[in-house]
Amino acid sequence: MADAAEAQTSEPAYGRTDWDDHHHLPTNTGLTNEKVTMWAFLGSDCLLFGALISTYLLSRNRVGPATRGPTAADLFDIPFTSVSSFVLLMSSMTMVLAVTSIQRAEMERCKMWLLTTAALGSIFIAGQVYEFTGFYREGLGFTTNLSSSAFFTLTGFHGVHVSLGIVMLVTMWALVTRGNIGPERAETIEIIGLYWHFVDIVWIVIFAVVYLIP
Amino acid sequence: MNTATVSEDEGHQEHHDHGLSDFGYIKVAILLGVLTALEVATYFFDFGVVETPSLLILMVVKFQIVVSYFMHLKFDSKVFSYLFVTGLVLAMLVFAAMGTSMAFWQNPSGCDASAFC
Numbered sequence: 001m002a003d004a005a006e007a008q009t010s011e012p013a014y015g016r017t018d019w020d021d022h023h024h025l026p027t028n029t030g031l032t033n034e035k036v037t038m039w040a041f042l043g044s045d046c047l048l049f050g051a052l053i054s055t056y057l058l059s060r061n062r063v064g065p066a067t068r069g070p071t072a073a074d075l076f077d078i079p080f081t082s083v084s085s086f087v088l089l090m091s092s093m094t095m096v097l098a099v100t101s102i103q104r105a106e107m108e109r110c111k112m113w114l115l116t117t118a119a120l121g122s123i124f125i126a127g128q129v130y131e132f133t134g135f136y137r138e139g140l141g142f143t144t145n146l147s148s149s150a151f152f153t154l155t156g157f158h159g160v161h162v163s164l165g166i167v168m169l170v171t172m173w174a175l176v177t178r179g180n181i182g183p184e185r186a187e188t189i190e191i192i193g194l195y196w197h198f199v200d201i202v203w204i205v206i207f208a209v210v211y212l213i214p
Numbered sequence: 215m216n217t218a219t220v221s222e223d224e225g226h227q228e229h230h231d232h233g234l235s236d237f238g239y240i241k242v243a244i245l246l247g248v249l250t251a252l253e254v255a256t257y258f259f260d261f262g263v264v265e266t267p268s269l270l271i272l273m274v275v276k277f278q279i280v281v282s283y284f285m286h287l288k289f290d291s292k293v294f295s296y297l298f299v300t301g302l303v304l305a306m307l308v309f310a311a312m313g314t315s316m317a318f319w320q321n322p323s324g325c326d327a328s329a330f331c
Contacts (some may be wrong), residue, residue: 029293039294043301050305054312082254089250093243096284100236190286197285201277208273212253213266 003181028120038191042198045161048147049202052157056210063145072151075194076211077131084127085207088110088162091120092200095193102176105183114189118169118198119161128159158206168192230234271290286317 027033063069093184098113132152135141170194175181181188234242246280253272256265282288 029291031291031293036293039297043297043299045299046301046305047308050302050308051312054309057309058312078254078257082250082257086247086250089246090243092246092280092284093239094241095277097236100239108331194285197280200284204273204276204280208253208269212256213269 005132007098025159028094032187035187035191035194038194039212042194045198045202048157049154049205052150052154053205053209056147056154059146059150060210069144069148070138071145071147072135072140072210073147075135075140077134078211080127080131081207081211084124084131085203086121087127088124088203091124092197094120095196099186099190099193101166102181102183102186102189107176110189111173114169114173114176118166118173119171121166125159125162125166128155154206154210158199158202161202165192165196165199168195233286234283239283242279246276246279249279 010032027036029036060073061071063071065198094113094117098117101107101110132155135148140148142149169192172181172189176189233239249272253269256269261268281298287298
């Protein structure tokens with residue numbers, strides 16, 4: 001508790017000293033450039049996933065005259081994917097708890113939630129690898145047909161995003177453990193959290209549009 | 215205190231409103247879990263013609279909840295909302311452009327491109 005009080009009084013938020021009288025940063029927007037940049041990146045990433053989801057929807061039933069083979073939709077294991085989706089959804093909750101913990105200077109709790117979030121993300125990725133392996137054994141590879149290429153590209157890109165998020169979470173955990181990130185730099189964890197929540201909302205769309213809607 | 219000062223104070227207050235308590239976030243997560251269960255229920259039970267609209271509505275609601283509460287967009291500066299919504303709108307335009315292209319493009323033989331022939 002003493003640490004928390006000290007952290008709140010001794011350092012200005014985010015480690016910055018250039019606030020004006022109204023606690024706004026001297027930027028055009030009054031907001032930190034790092035956070036604006038992350039939101040701009042997330043906005044542009046919407047375009048990437050928008051294009052990938054569009055491509056999948058337009059080619060989901062196309063197997064071609066020569067290649068044929070099953071489509072991903074023929075092989076979906078909805079109960080299994082539902083559990084994976086739930087795991088990723090709950091990782092968003094643990095992520096936001098990590099952010100609130102560091103804002104309150106509860107460093108041990110923050111580290112615990114960061115690791116929990118990374119672990120839940122890893123479970124999701126493990127599930128995706130299991131799912132992809134199953135599809136391959138059933139004869140659905142990346143180049144089997146147009147539909148499978150679009151499916152693996154979409155879900156693979158999402159998986160890469162989640163994997164990068166796990167790397168960032170573990171890095172944050174290490175930095176918090178070493179004392180490189182304290183309550184005064186809580187916004188760093190918040191920005192990583194924004195990225196993590198984004199991969200969650202992308203999966204919300206993929207799960208509904210790709211897996212559930214017939 | 216003039217109007218401008220009041221407005222600045224209100225803006226300051228809004229800027230420092232950082233969202234829910236931990237218990238509030240847990241309640242939001244439970245709500246998201248329930249909505250996901252409803253989505254999955256459409257796989258096990260036949261909802262007829264309302265199935266696809268229901269799934270789309272549930273998807274939008276879940277999306278909105280995560281963005282508003284977990285990503286703090288509801289409590290944060292409007293600048294972030296503008297940046298994000300711009301990306302979303304552009305993504306929808308990409309989908310609309312691709313959809314219309316596939317619907318209208320035909321090869322000289324009259325074969326519909328969407329039929330992959």
